[in-house]
Structure formats: structure tokens, C-alpha cells
Amino acid sequence: MTSKEVLKKYWGFNEFRPLQEEIIDSILNGFDTLALLPTGGGKSICFQVPTMSKEGLCLVITPLIALIKDQVQNLRSRQIKAEAIYTGMSRNEIERAFNNCIYGQTKFLYIAPERLQTELFKVRLDQMKISLVAVDEAHCISQWGYDFRPTYLKIAEIRQHLPNVPFLALTATATEIVRADIKEKLKFGKNSKVFQKSYTRANLAYSVLHEEDKFRKLIKILQKIPGCGIVYVRSRNRAEDVANILNRHKISADFYHAGLDPKTRSTKQDGWLKDKIRIIVCTNAFGMGIDKSNVRLVIHLDLPESLEAYFQEAGRAGRDDINSYAVLIYNNTDSVTLKKSLDDSFPPLEIVRKFYYLLSSYFNLAIGAGEGIRVDFDLIKFLETNNLKASQCYYSLKILEENGYIQTSDAVFSPSRVIITVNEEEIYDVQNRNPNIEPYIKTLLRTYGGIFSHYKDIFESQIALQLNVDTNQVIDVLKALHNNKIINYIPQTDKPQLVFTRSRVASENLLFDTKLIEFRKKVRLSNIQAAIKYAQNDLVCRSQQLVSYFGEFTSKPCLICDVCLHKKNRNSLESRILDITKDIKTTLSTKTLSLFELVSQLDKYEEKEVLTTIRWMMDNGQINYKNGLLSLSFS
Numbered sequence: 001m002t003s004k005e006v007l008k009k010y011w012g013f014n015e016f017r018p019l020q021e022e023i024i025d026s027i028l029n030g031f032d033t034l035a036l037l038p039t040g041g042g043k044s045i046c047f048q049v050p051t052m053s054k055e056g057l058c059l060v061i062t063p064l065i066a067l068i069k070d071q072v073q074n075l076r077s078r079q080i081k082a083e084a085i086y087t088g089m090s091r092n093e094i095e096r097a098f099n100n101c102i103y104g105q106t107k108f109l110y111i112a113p114e115r116l117q118t119e120l121f122k123v124r125l126d127q128m129k130i131s132l133v134a135v136d137e138a139h140c141i142s143q144w145g146y147d148f149r150p151t152y153l154k155i156a157e158i159r160q161h162l163p164n165v166p167f168l169a170l171t172a173t174a175t176e177i178v179r180a181d182i183k184e185k186l187k188f189g190k191n192s193k194v195f196q197k198s199y200t201r202a203n204l205a206y207s208v209l210h211e212e213d214k215f216r217k218l219i220k221i222l223q224k225i226p227g228c229g230i231v232y233v234r235s236r237n238r239a240e241d242v243a244n245i246l247n248r249h250k251i252s253a254d255f256y257h258a259g260l261d262p263k264t265r266s267t268k269q270d271g272w273l274k275d276k277i278r279i280i281v282c283t284n285a286f287g288m289g290i291d292k293s294n295v296r297l298v299i300h301l302d303l304p305e306s307l308e309a310y311f312q313e314a315g316r317a318g319r320d321d322i323n324s325y326a327v328l329i330y331n332n333t334d335s336v337t338l339k340k341s342l343d344d345s346f347p348p349l350e351i352v353r354k355f356y357y358l359l360s361s362y363f364n365l366a367i368g369a370g371e372g373i374r375v376d377f378d379l380i381k382f383l384e385t386n387n388l389k390a391s392q393c394y395y396s397l398k399i400l401e402e403n404g405y406i407q408t409s410d411a412v413f414s415p416s417r418v419i420i421t422v423n424e425e426e427i428y429d430v431q432n433r434n435p436n437i438e439p440y441i442k443t444l445l446r447t448y449g450g451i452f453s454h455y456k457d458i459f460e461s462q463i464a465l466q467l468n469v470d471t472n473q474v475i476d477v478l479k480a481l482h483n484n485k486i487i488n489y490i491p492q493t494d495k496p497q498l499v500f501t502r503s504r505v506a507s508e509n510l511l512f513d514t515k516l517i518e519f520r521k522k523v524r525l526s527n528i529q530a531a532i533k534y535a536q537n538d539l540v541c542r543s544q545q546l547v548s549y550f551g552e553f554t555s556k557p558c559l560i561c562d563v564c565l566h567k568k569n570r571n572s573l574e575s576r577i578l579d580i581t582k583d584i585k586t587t588l589s590t591k592t593l594s595l596f597e598l599v600s601q602l603d604k605y606e607e608k609e610v611l612t613t614i615r616w617m618m619d620n621g622q623i624n625y626k627n628g629l630l631s632l633s634f635s
Contacts, residue, residue, distance in 0.1 A: 003028070006052045007045070010078050017042045023195050024050045027132060027166055032192040034138070034169045034182060039287075039315040041197055043170045044071060047134035051107055052080070056131025060110045061155060063137060068110040075108055076450075082108040085115050090490050093417070093455055098124045113140075113151040114407050114499075116158060125161050133162065135186065138169035139308070142181035143519065145174070146306035146527050150402050156187045172315070173199075173308040176551040199311070199547040200554065203318045206542035207562035208328045208535050214301055215245055217329055222251050222279065225325060227296025228272070231281045232313055234302040234337070242301065243281040252278040258285035263459070287313060293320040299327045303334035303535055305341070306527035307549050310534075323560075330535045338528045344391050346521045347399075349514075353507040355396035356405065358386045360504045370500040377408075377498040397498075402520070403512050407499040417455040417490045418444065418478065424452065430486055439467055440477045444487075455490070538563055573609070580605055580613040584623070585632060592629040 003024050007013050016024075019035070020042055026033045027050045037043050051058035062068060068084045075082040083097040083106050100106045102124065109128070115121050139145040141152035159167075169182050183192060211217040218231065231246075233239050236257040246253035254277045256268050272280040273292055280286060284304070298317040304310040310328070318324025362382055363375055383390060400406045420427055427445075431438040443463050448456040460478070464471040475491070482489035534545055542561035547554060557564050580602065587593070587601055595614070602610050614630070617623040624633050 001053060003049050003053055006049050010048075010052060010080060011045070016045070019195050019197050020045055020049075023168075024053075026193040026195070027168055028053065030164070030166050032167045032169075032183075032186070032188040034179060034188070034192065034194045036171060036174055036179070036194075036196040038197060038199060038201070039172045039312050039319075041172070043136070043172075046170065047132060047168050048075070048080075048108070051132055054131055056129045057101055057106060058108050058132045058134055059128075059130050060108060060134045060136065061113050061116070062110060062135075063112060063140065063149060063151075065112065067136075068112070072108070072110055076454075080108070081106040082110065084110040085121075086110075086112040090488075092488055093490070094120065096419070096455075098128075102127045113149065113155060117151075117154055125158060130162055130165055132168060133158070133165055134168045134170065136170050138171045138182050138186075139174050139178055141169075141185045142174075142178040143516070144181055144523055145178045146308045146523075148402075148520065148523075150404070151407070153185060156185060159187055172312050173550060175308075175549065179551075196552075199550050199552050200543060200558075201315065201318065202558070203321050203323050204314070204326055204543075205323065205558070205560040206314065206326045206328075206546070208330055208538070208542065209562070210331060211329050212331055214329045214331070215242075218242075218299060218301060219246070219249050219251070221297070221299065221327060222246065223249075225297050227278075227294065227324075228275060228292075229279050229295060229297040229299065230287070230313075230316060231279060231299045231301055232286075232304070233281060233283060236283060238302075239281045239283055243279075246279055246281065253281055254279075256280055256282040256286045258283065284309065284313065287316055290316065292316075294322070295319070295324065296322075297325040297327065299329065301329055303328065303330055303338060303531055305338060305524070305531065307530050307534060307546065308527070310531065311546055311550075328535060334535065335532045338532070342521070342524055342528060345395050345398075345524060346517060347392055347395055349399075349512055351392060352396045352399050352512070353510055355388070355393065356400060356510060357507040358388070359406075360500075360507075362386070363500075365500065365504045367504050367506055369503055371503040372500070374497060374499045399512070399517065402516065403510075405500070405502055405510070407501055408497070416458050416460060416478075418448070418451065418458050419455045419488050420444070420452050420486070421488050422486055427486070437477055437481070440474065440481075443467060455488075538566075576605065576609060577613050577616070580610055581617065581622075584610075584613065584617065588623070588630060588632045592631040594628055595630060598630055 001009065003021065004014075004016070007016065019037065023033055023035045023046045027047070035043065035046055037046075047058055047060065060071075065086045068086055072082045072084045081100070081104060083100050085094050085097050089097075097109070098120070101109050111121075135141070135152075135155060137147070140147050140149040141155065142148060167186055167188065169186055171182070174182065179194065183194075209217060222229070231242060231253075233242055236259050239255040239257050243253040243255035254268050254271060256265060260268070268277070268280070269286075269290070271277040273290070295317045298314050300310065300313070304313065314326035317326055359382075360370070362385065363370075363373075365373070379390075379393065382388075383393060397406065397408055401408055422430070427441060431441050440463070443466055444451060444458070447463070447466070448458060450456065460474045461471050464474045467474070478487065478489045481487045530549065534542075534549075537545060541557035541564050543558035544554060559565075559568070583602055583605075584598065587598065593601070598614070599607055599610050614623065618625060621633055624631050
């Protein structure tokens with residue numbers, strides 16, 4: 001099938017979006033390809049269509065676990081076989097996913113980047129027939145980027161196993177230096193191609209409002225501009241506080257952040273997507289992979305740490321090409337807060353060494369032991385046990401990860417997962433021989449389609465409700481079925497995971513790449529300074545500022561941002577004042593008039609503008625005022 005035939009068959013579209021077809025042709029011709037498509041630009045189609053156009057499997061590397069799950073589910077709903085491997089899965093789940101890729105007709109394998117370094121993946125890699133490698137969020141590979149992740153630096157190592165397989169790197173935002181770095185780090189070939197969609201958004205009006213009382217301004221904006229929207233803030237507590245404030249002002253709002261369990265996050269997200277909630281107040285945990293075209297406004301109540309992050313988040317407004325607004329409410333506290341966050345992000349190495357010692361001791365690791373150990377990490381309990389600040393813990397973990405001592409996952413609260421490990425005939429036999437558990441098996445079969453071939457997320461409380469029994473009773477039955485090898489049952493976990501990638505060393509013997517740390521600090525500072533400069537620059541069109549940051553230059557101002565509108569109003573006022581001045585001179589050329597008489601005769605203009613013009617003409621000696629009358633000055 002041709003690319004368009006594939007697009008029509010599986011996605012129901014007749015035409016590609018701009019640049020998609022050119023990117024797909026480049027891949028099908030075997031070229032390494034870098035695709036820069038703004039948020040909502042249809043990046044996934046660029047690797048999904050070429051994969052479905054030829055034999056073989058597409059290996060998709062992405063760090064976004066929530067997005068992995070969504071895309072796999074979306075592909076399966078289109079009758080396309082897809083698998084996923086990410087932190088938090090059991091050995092049995094991973095083995096089954098690999099087997100489906102090697103022996104089944106699976107077309108897509110989504111995998112988190114840290115998994116590429118496992119021995120299991122390296123062994124299975126040579127057994128899979130891979131036709132394309134897609135690297136999503138490719139800016140994460142660049143140390144010049146705003147979201148650098150060390151695990152991305154290892155991706156190119158798999159090329160030795162895939163000598164003739166093209167790589168597709170995808171990102172929404174990348175400066176010129178980051179684009180060059182992506183191509184170098186992924187070892188792109190000499191004939192590689194780069195496709196970049198314009199960063200200009202003609203329907204999106206950017207504004208920066210300098211306000212001391214941010215909440216008051218936020219409420220005014222939301223009362224004035226109709227439609228659904230997103231309000232971004234920097235902290236979880238602030239997200240909850242702002243949502244409560246909006247609701248008190250009769251503005252329908254809810255909050256969202258990574259500290260919520262997946263079921264709650266899904267409920268809140270779904271309420272907003274279906275317009276049950278007008279405004280979602282969130283941290284940057286919200287938005288990746290969200291497909292809602294009718295977002296009318298995105299408001300940043302706090303200044304993000306980089307223009308890349310700001311551009312991606314603001315770009316979630318107006319994907320339907322209808323006029324929309326991206327508003328940043330700024331004051332000088334923002335710059336102080338960002339600079340403080342920079343200092344917090346790079347704690348003294350003595351603190352990192354102490355943290356490593358406490359972490360190793362917490363898990364009872366002896367010096368020389370621990371390599372490869374994966375543990376559930378209860379962050380709150382660890383902080384309470386060691387009387388540490390959360391910020392110190394977070395940034396010490398980041399430094400240890402960047403220097404290769406540990407790997408961390410995002411906080412995982414995965415629902416329990418179940419797969420039936422016997423065939424249909426055997427499961428019915430089990431039901432006949434065990435009438436007490438028959439209702440449980442029937443509920444699993446009826447509620448979770450495809451449970452024979454794929455692990456399914458289940459909710460024990462939901463099953464208990466359907467059967468009118470206690471949740472613990474459901475758990476006991478599932479465990480019994482698991483022990484009898486009828487199902488594989490993986491109970492949920494609510495803790496992030498941590499992997500010790502090296503054996504424990506004495507904390508004083510930790511080796512840090514101090515040059516890299518200083519470099520990363522310098523890059524972060526540069527990103528922060530660029531964001532502050534954007535917020536404070538009221539002379540250049542906002543759109544021109546943003547697109548030029550990403551290496552795209554345009555001489556045309558957008559005419560709809562706050563800077564352009566201010567210039568337009570100022571120019572219009574200046575033009576009106578010239579007309580008023582001319583009319584005043586004509587009116588007073590043959591007579592003298594009182595102020596009231598002159599203003600009355602110029603009633604086609606705004607009274608305030610006439611008075612302003614008269615005052616200016618008097619100050620500049622063009623009008624005399626004597627005995628209550630105005631006259632022209634002929635001096």
C-alpha cells in the first residue's frame with residue numbers, strides 16, 4: 001500500500017498534514033531524518049505510517065510512560081499490534097512483550113530509553129526484525145537542551161546491531177545548536193534530512209502582562225475570554241490553591257499534577273477533555289499527548305524555566321486554527337524564583353555525597369554490592385527517616401543519575417495487571433470445577449477484553465463492586481489463581497522505583513564530572529535568562545522573539561501580540577493627534593474660543609484626546625490662553 005492508502009485505511013484521513021508526507025518519504029527512502037513539528041503537529045503519524053507501509057517492526061524510544069500507554073492503546077484500537085516496555089513492569093510482562101515482537105505480528109514496540117541498556121534487551125534486539133527506530137522527545141539527547149537525560153546518550157549504541165535501519169528523531173522545539181547536537185549524538189548519516197515546520201502560529205496571540213496581583217488579573221482574563229483553557233503553575237500546592245480560588249469566583253476549574261494517582265489524574269483529565277471542567281490548573285506534568293483542539297487560552301501564572309518549555313505549553317492553545325491566546329502573567333518575583341531554583345538544582349557535592357551515603361544505608365547496601373538492584377522507593381518515608389528536604393533529595397538524585405550511579409523512574413502508581421496464562425478451554429474447565437471462583441473469572445472475561453493475549457489494567461475495587469463482595473476477597477482470589485498458574489497477577493504499586501546501576505562505593509570516592517555539572521548549570525542559566533528577557537522585552541513582537549530563538553527569522557510582526565497591539569494603538573493615537581492639531585489650528589485661525597467652545601466644535605473626536613492635544617499645543621507654544629480664551633500663537 002502507498003502511504004496515503006495506509007493513512008486512509010488505519011486513520012481514516014485522506015490527506016497528510018504539512019511536512020508529514022515529506023518526512024515519511026525520507027524514511028521510506030532509508031534516510032536518517034530529524035523532524036521538528038510543533039505541539040499537535042502529528043509527529044506519531046510520521047513513524048506509524050511508514051512502518052505500516054513495509055515489513056518489520058518500529059522501535060519507538062520515549063521517556064513518557066503515560067504517552068506510551070495511550071499510543072499503544074490507540075494503535076490496538078485500530079487493530080494494529082503494539083507492545084510497550086517501561087519501568088515498573090515485571091520480568092514476565094517484559095518477556096511476553098519481547099516474544100510478541102519476535103514471534104508475533106507486532107508492528108510497534110514502545111520502550112523507555114533506560115531499557116536499552118539491559119542485558120535482556122540486548123539479547124532480544126538481534127532477534128527482532130526492526131525496520132525503523134523512532135526517537136521521540138529527541139531534544140533530551142542534547143546537553144544544550146532544556147530537558148537533558150543521560151540515558152538518551154546511549155541510544156546510538158544500538159546502531160551496531162541495526163546497520164541499515166534509518167533513525168527518525170522527533171521533537172517539537174529545538175534551537176539550531178540542539179538540532180546539530182541531536183544529529184551528532186544519534187550518529188546520523190551524511191545524507192540525513194531535516195524537516196522543520198514553521199514555528200509561527202498566525203492564530204495565536206502571545207501577551208506578557210506585568211502584574212503584581214496575579215490572581216486578580218487571572219480572574220479578569222478568564223471572565224473576559226470565553227472557552228476552555230489551561231493555567232500553568234510551578235508547584236503542586238499552587239495548582240490546588242489556584243483551582244480553589246477560581247471555583248470561589250464561579251469559574252469551573254480543577255487541578256492536575258504528578259502527585260495524584262493515575263485514576264484521579266485520568267478522571268480530572270477526562271473531565272476537562274469532555275468540557276465538564278472549563279479550566280485545568282496544572283504543573284508541567286499536564287499536556288503531553290493531550291489532543292484537544294479547542295483550547296482557547298493558555299495562561300502561565302509563573303514564568304517557565306525555558307522558552308522551549310513555554311513554547312510547547314503555550315502551543316496547546318488554538319490547534320483548531322481559531323484565534324486563541326497565550327498569556328504570561330509576570331512580575332519581578334518570577335526572575336528571583338527562577339534564579340533561586342537554579343541554585344537549588346545544583347547543590348554542593350558534599351550534600352550529594354551525604355545523600356548517597358544515606359540512600360545506600362537506607363537500603364542496607366554494603367560497599368562493593370548493589371549493582372543492578374531495583375527497589376521501590378518511598379520518597380516521603382525516606383525524607384522523614386533522614387530529616388531531609390525534598391528539593392535536596394530530588395536534585396541529588398538527578399546529579400547521581402547524570403553521573404551514572406542510579407536510575408530513577410517517575411512516580412509509578414500502576415493499577416494491578418492481569419493476564420490469563422491458560423487457553424480458553426482450560427479456563428472454562430477451571431470455572432466448572434470451582435463454582436466458588438466462577439463469578440470472578442466471568443467478571444474478568446466480561447470486563448477486560450483481550451486478557452488472554454495482553455496484560456490488562458484492572459481495579460480490584462471495581463470487580464468487588466460488580467460482585468458485591470469485599471475488595472480483599474477479590475485480591476485473595478486473584479492471588480490464588482496466580483499461585484495455581486491460571487493467571488499472572490501483578491498487584492499495584494504506589495512507589496517510584498530506583499535502580500543502583502553500580503556497586504556501592506564509599507561516598508568520598510564518588511566521581512563526578514564537575515565539568516559537565518558546570519556546563520549543565522551554565523545551560524540552565526542561559527535558558528532562564530532567555531525566558532526572563534522574553535518576559536521583559538516590550539519592544540519586539542512576541543512571535544518574532546519566539547521564532548527567532550529557534551533560528552527562524554521573519555520580518556513580519558504578528559500584529560496580534562501585546563507588543564504589536566500597543567504599537568498599533570500608539571501609532572493610531574499619534575495619527576489622531578495630528579488630525580486634531582490640524583483642526584484646532586483651522587478652527588482658531590479666524591477666531592478665539594473658550595475651552596468649552598473649542599472642545600464642543602471638535603465633537604467628532606474623543607474629548608480626552610482633544611484635551612490632551614490642547615495641553616500639548618499650549619506646552620509647545622502653539623496656543624495662547626488669555627482671559628479664558630484660546631487663540632493661535634503666531635510668534
